[in-house]
Amino acid sequence: MNIHEYQAKRLLQEYEVPVPRGYAATNSREVETAISHLGDDMIVVKAQIHAGGRGKGTFTDGYKGGVKVVKGREAALDAANHMLDNTLVTAQTGPEGRKVQTLYFTEACDIEHEYYLAIVLDRETAQSMIIASTEGGTDIEAVAEETPEKLVRVPISPTMGLRHYHCRRVAFALGFEGDQVKQFARILTGLYKMYWEKNAMLVEINPLVTTKQGQLMALDAKVSFDANAIFQHPEIQQLRDLNEEDPKEIEASKHNLAYIALDGNIACMVNGAGLAMATMDIIKSFGGEPANFLDVGGGANEDQVTAAFKIILSDPNVKGILVNIFGGIMKCDVIARGIVAAARNVDITVPLVVRLEGTNVEAGKKILRESGVALTPADSLAQAAEIIVDQVKNG
Amino acid sequence: MSILVNKDTRLVVQGITGKTGTFHTQQCVEYGTNVVAGVTPGKGGQMWEDKVPVCNTVEEAVQQHGANASVIYVPPAFAADSILEAIEADIPLVICITEGVPVRDMAEVRRRLYFHNTKTRLIGPNCPGIITPGECKIGIMPGYIHKPGRVGVVSRSGTLTYEAVWQLSQRGHGQSTCIGIGGDPINGTSQLDAVRMLNEDPETDAIIMIGEIGGSAEEDACAYIKAHVKKPVAGFIAGASAPKGRTMGHAGAIVSASGAGTAEAKFAAMEDAGVSIARNPSEIADALLRIYKG
Numbered sequence: 001m002n003i004h005e006y007q008a009k010r011l012l013q014e015y016e017v018p019v020p021r022g023y024a025a026t027n028s029r030e031v032e033t034a035i036s037h038l039g040d041d042m043i044v045v046k047a048q049i050h051a052g053g054r055g056k057g058t059f060t061d062g063y064k065g066g067v068k069v070v071k072g073r074e075a076a077l078d079a080a081n082h083m084l085d086n087t088l089v090t091a092q093t094g095p096e097g098r099k100v101q102t103l104y105f106t107e108a109c110d111i112e113h114e115y116y117l118a119i120v121l122d123r124e125t126a127q128s129m130i131i132a133s134t135e136g137g138t139d140i141e142a143v144a145e146e147t148p149e150k151l152v153r154v155p156i157s158p159t160m161g162l163r164h165y166h167c168r169r170v171a172f173a174l175g176f177e178g179d180q181v182k183q184f185a186r187i188l189t190g191l192y193k194m195y196w197e198k199n200a201m202l203v204e205i206n207p208l209v210t211t212k213q214g215q216l217m218a219l220d221a222k223v224s225f226d227a228n229a230i231f232q233h234p235e236i237q238q239l240r241d242l243n244e245e246d247p248k249e250i251e252a253s254k255h256n257l258a259y260i261a262l263d264g265n266i267a268c269m270v271n272g273a274g275l276a277m278a279t280m281d282i283i284k285s286f287g288g289e290p291a292n293f294l295d296v297g298g299g300a301n302e303d304q305v306t307a308a309f310k311i312i313l314s315d316p317n318v319k320g321i322l323v324n325i326f327g328g329i330m331k332c333d334v335i336a337r338g339i340v341a342a343a344r345n346v347d348i349t350v351p352l353v354v355r356l357e358g359t360n361v362e363a364g365k366k367i368l369r370e371s372g373v374a375l376t377p378a379d380s381l382a383q384a385a386e387i388i389v390d391q392v393k394n395g
Numbered sequence: 396m397s398i399l400v401n402k403d404t405r406l407v408v409q410g411i412t413g414k415t416g417t418f419h420t421q422q423c424v425e426y427g428t429n430v431v432a433g434v435t436p437g438k439g440g441q442m443w444e445d446k447v448p449v450c451n452t453v454e455e456a457v458q459q460h461g462a463n464a465s466v467i468y469v470p471p472a473f474a475a476d477s478i479l480e481a482i483e484a485d486i487p488l489v490i491c492i493t494e495g496v497p498v499r500d501m502a503e504v505r506r507r508l509y510f511h512n513t514k515t516r517l518i519g520p521n522c523p524g525i526i527t528p529g530e531c532k533i534g535i536m537p538g539y540i541h542k543p544g545r546v547g548v549v550s551r552s553g554t555l556t557y558e559a560v561w562q563l564s565q566r567g568h569g570q571s572t573c574i575g576i577g578g579d580p581i582n583g584t585s586q587l588d589a590v591r592m593l594n595e596d597p598e599t600d601a602i603i604m605i606g607e608i609g610g611s612a613e614e615d616a617c618a619y620i621k622a623h624v625k626k627p628v629a630g631f632i633a634g635a636s637a638p639k640g641r642t643m644g645h646a647g648a649i650v651s652a653s654g655a656g657t658a659e660a661k662f663a664a665m666e667d668a669g670v671s672i673a674r675n676p677s678e679i680a681d682a683l684l685r686i687y688k689g
Contacts, residue, residue, distance in 0.1 A: 094653075121498060123580040123610050123647070126505040158502040185408070199499050226469060228646060229497035258644040273578055273644025274552020274607055276677035277633035281658075284636040285675055293637070295644040298535065298553070311523075326554045328537040355498040358557065359537050382677035 001225045003239045004048040006104040008221035015190035017227055018207075022106030025050070031080045034105045035073045042108035043076040044069050047083050049090075049098040050244040053221070057090035059083070060097055066090065070106055076105060101243050114207035115174055118187070119156075119195045121202070128156040128195065130188070132170050136207035164193040183216040198236060199229035203272070227277045246324055248292075248311050255307040257296055264289025265319040266392055267312040269305075271296050271330060276325050279324045288389035291318050305338035306350060309346045318353040320392040322384055325358075332356045332364030340371040351376065351391040355384035397446075397527035397572045398547070398592045398599070399488055399516070400464060405431045405513065405529045407462035407486070409477045410468055411443050415627030417467035419535050420447070423466075426532040432456035453477075455486040464488040468532050469629060474520060475500035478583075482515045489583070490533050491519035496647065501581040508583060517583025521645065523553035523575035533577065536560075541671060544569015547593035548682065549586060550605035551578050551612070551645070555633055555676065559603055562680030568689050571599040578607065578645025585615035594624045600626045603679060603689040604670070607648045609656040617664035629683035630665045631673040632658040 003011075006024040011017055022036035033041070047054055047066035047074045054066035059082070066088045069080045080103055083214045089097035114137035122129040128189035132152045135143045143150055152173040156162050176184050187208070204222040211217060230237055242250055252259030258273065262280075266288045270276035273295045280290040290313065296308055312318055324336045339354060350377040365377060377389070378384035406423070410416040411433025412529050424430055424446070432450055433443045439451030448460065456462040466489065467474060474493040481489045482504075489675050501520065506669045508517055518525055520557055524534010528541035534673050535637035536553070540561045550556040556575055563570060574584055586604060593599045593610055602624070606613035613632065642649045665672050673682035 078510075093505045116460065121502065121580070126502050126581045129501070144653070157506060158499065159506045196499070201496055201498065226498050227642075228495045229499065231472070232497070260641055260643065270554075270556030272557035273551060274550070274605070275558060275650060275676070277607065277637055277643050277648065278552075278555055278558075278631075280636045281633060282675055284676065290636060293643055308435065326557050328535070328540075328554065328557055358540065380677050383677060 001227055001230055001236070001240060002050045002244070004050065004094040004241065005046065005103060005221055005222055006048055006102070007239045008223040009193060009218065010219055011223065012132040012190070012221055015194040017187050017190045018215065019108055019221070020106040020217060020269060022104055024102055024104050025080070026102050030351070031077065031084065035076050035308065038073070038105060038107060040073050042069060042071055042074070044106045044108050045076055045079040045083065046106070047088050047100040047106040048102040048104050049088060049093070049100060050241070051090050051092040051098060051104065051233065053090035054088065055094050057093070060087040060089060066100070099243070102363070109209070109213035112212050113116070114209050116143070116206045117191070118202065118206070119192060120196045121153055122155065127158060130156060130170055130172055134174055140206060153304060156192070161196070162189060180210065180214065180216060184382050187216055187218070193305060198233055199226045200224065201226050216360045248314055250367040252294070252311050255304050257294060257304060257308055257311070259311060260293040261315065262290050262292050264291045265317045266357040266388055267291040267294070267315065267318045267321045268324065269294050269296060269312065269321065271300060271326060275324065275326060275347050279322065279381070282385040283322065283389060286385045286389040288385070288392060291315055298328070300330065300335070300338065302338040305335070306342040306345050309342045311378045313346060313348065320388045321348070321353070322388045323352070323354045324381060324384060325356050326354065327360060328359030328366065330357055333367055335362045336367040339368060340373055341369070343373040351388065353378055353380070353384050353388040353391070355381055375384035396646065397530065398596045399572060399574070400525055400527050400531040400533060404533070405429055405461050405463045406454040406533060407432045407434060407460070407465045409434045409453065409467045409481065411435060411447065411449060412438055414469060419468065422538065423532050424536040428531050428560070431462050432460040436662040436687060450581055453486065453675070455481045457484050457486065462486065464533065465490070467491040467493060469493060471495035471497070471579045475504050478504050478517060479507060482513055485514050487514055487516065489515055489517045490522070490524050491583070492522060492524060492534055494521040496520045496579065498579070498581055501579065504583040505583070517546060518574060519577040519582060521579045522545070522577030523556065525572065525574045527572045528570050532683040536573070536575070540564055541573065542569040545598065545600040545689070546572050546603060547571045547599040547601070548573040548603045548605070549577055549589035549593065549594065551586070551607045551647070552605060552633060555605055558676060559605060559679040566680055566684065568680070568684070569594060571572060578647050580610060580647040587619050588620060590616045590624065599626070600689070601683055603630060603683055604630045605679065606630065606661055607645060608632065608637055608643070608658050608661070609647045609649045611656065613661040614650055614664040617668035617670065620670060621668040627671065627683065629671040629673060629679065631679050631682070632661045633676070634658050
């Protein structure tokens with residue numbers, strides 16, 4: 001789960017990481033209040049969306065930049081009026097962009113140098129990894145690609161945790177001296193504590209800056225949390241912004257279905273994540289485009305199958321549906337009854353191909369055959385994919 | 396003709412009195428697995444279904460009933476605790492079926508497994524389990540699709556494994572042992588660990604490895620296969636059509652925003668290691684049978 005920059009910075013502050021003074025706003029009244037809290041000097045106006053590349057982004061009405069440094073309250077208000085409720089397109093949003101529903105106003109500071117600092121869970125070593133660089137403010141993936149020697153990587157054992165020497169090691173590698181070593185150690189200690197206590201998968205400060213006055217400060221922040229651990233953190237759960245999620249995905253999560261919307265027109269409904277991915281792959285290999293990933297899980301019941309059909313059909317792009325079930329513990333006849341009930345409940349107006357295999361497959365096929373539901377049965381996954389791709393292409 | 400589990404396996408079920416634990420234990424007992432004990436703290440002394448004694452701790456199950464393998468069906472919040480309890484009871488094989496274990500918990504478990512002279516091999520979490528057909532089934536896979544034989548199967552996915560096993564069985568090829576290593580980013584047994592065990596098993600003649608996007612477990616296994624494996628190996632990777640930066644159902648199945656962990660990179664590693672590739676999930680058994688006559 002991801003959160004907004006202003007939420008991440010509030011968390012950072014709780015862990016004593018210095019950030020510029022700032023205020024969030026979601027409507028014009030809040031915008032005025034936020035701006036009035038800041039001095040009539042340099043002000044940074046930042047669009048809050050869950051995607052990077054905001055500064056270089058363009059709004060759909062042509063207004064350029066989702067992050068603006070402006071002089072004075074008047075100019076800040078003008079920038080805010082352009083951004084709020086406008087749609088921002090960045091390298092990470094896709095061409096449809098994201099509607100900006102929250103703005104964040106902060107004090108500007110005199111930047112001396114920009115650094116990069118992050119802690120991520122490294123799956124290869126099963127440890128936390130501190131990643132730092134003197135090349136902050138830019139795309140860190142590019143730094144990793146072009147000048148890997150400029151990246152400092154320090155693994156942290158999950159049982160031993162962050163020690164002071166880790167902090168010193170990274171601080172010296174970044175070239176800090178004197179008081180800045182101490183400042184950096186405090187920041188890294190707070191950052192690690194937050195990462196660990198809140199079950200984060202990633203905490204990233206880019207850039208971490210030194211000001212002309214010699215202070216270290218986090219100018220931007222990105223945090224993503226382990227979805228499996230969210231139940232332990234109701235305070236983090238509250239930070240979820242449903243505006244940033246596909247409504248179909250929100251609906252699916254209510255029914256415990258793993259659904260991800262994609263760009264194609266052939267919907268699929270599958271049991272098991274691996275088989276669901278493989279079903280998307282085979283649709284593609286026959287020249288079709290999958291409209292979604294959907295795993296109904298190992299114990300899907302009639303209600304879930306019905307909900308799944310409704311979600312699939314709420315996508316106007318869908319021109320055909322492929323159901324692929326390998327009945328294991330979940331028996332094919334149970335699934336077949338679910339499909340029949342769902343088909344009676346939901347008006348399925350596009351071609352439907354069903355492939356059942358596994359436990360009680362004959363009973364399942366019989367139920368489908370005798371139900372009168374308009375569908376094409378298939379015996380193998382390859383055959384099912386071929387049929388649905390053909391039906392969608394040729395009508 | 397197997398690795399890790401066989402007819403001598405004496406299983407303890409952690410979470411035996413829960414709904415999931417009860418259902419799947421019934422299936423395993425029916426298959427012929429020797430379930431010697433269950434663990435549900437607070438219910439020690441009871442009998443499960445009039446058949447299996449329930450203990451308060453894993454240690455009791457080991458000392459009083461000689462358990463030498465454990466399967467875990469406890470909820471995600473308590474799964475890591477259950478794994479650690481089994482490790483400290485020196486159980487040689489622990490299989491965690493539970494889905495949704497916090498990854499930070501697994502980082503701690505893995506540290507415990509690797510750096511404390513642990514006697515335990517962990518399989519999972521978030522996996523279907525392990526089966527040596529005809530002898531011992533531990534987990535949630537449907538037993539009847541398997542048949543005894545000489546092909547070893549290792550996979551990160553449940554139903555996709557059933558798909559491959561079913562293809563093999565229908566073509567007359569049985570399996571030595573099938574291991575589901577699970578779909579999480581941090582797990583106990585890697586593709587490489589499983590491939591190495593199957594390679595060293597004299598009763599396994601050929602290997603199928605089924606992977607997914609995300610991480611580098613398949614690349615690591617392929618490097619080993621290239622250097623050490625003479626047995627025929629076939630492979631498939633799920634997720635070639637998955638978008639970047641999205642977690643595809645399994646917590647570990649994600650191509651990072653920077654483009655690491657793609658299906659293409661994994662297929663390329665397989666190609667380089669001489670693995671016979673199924674480009675399509677309905678051809679997994681056929682990919683093996685191109686290079687293995689059985």
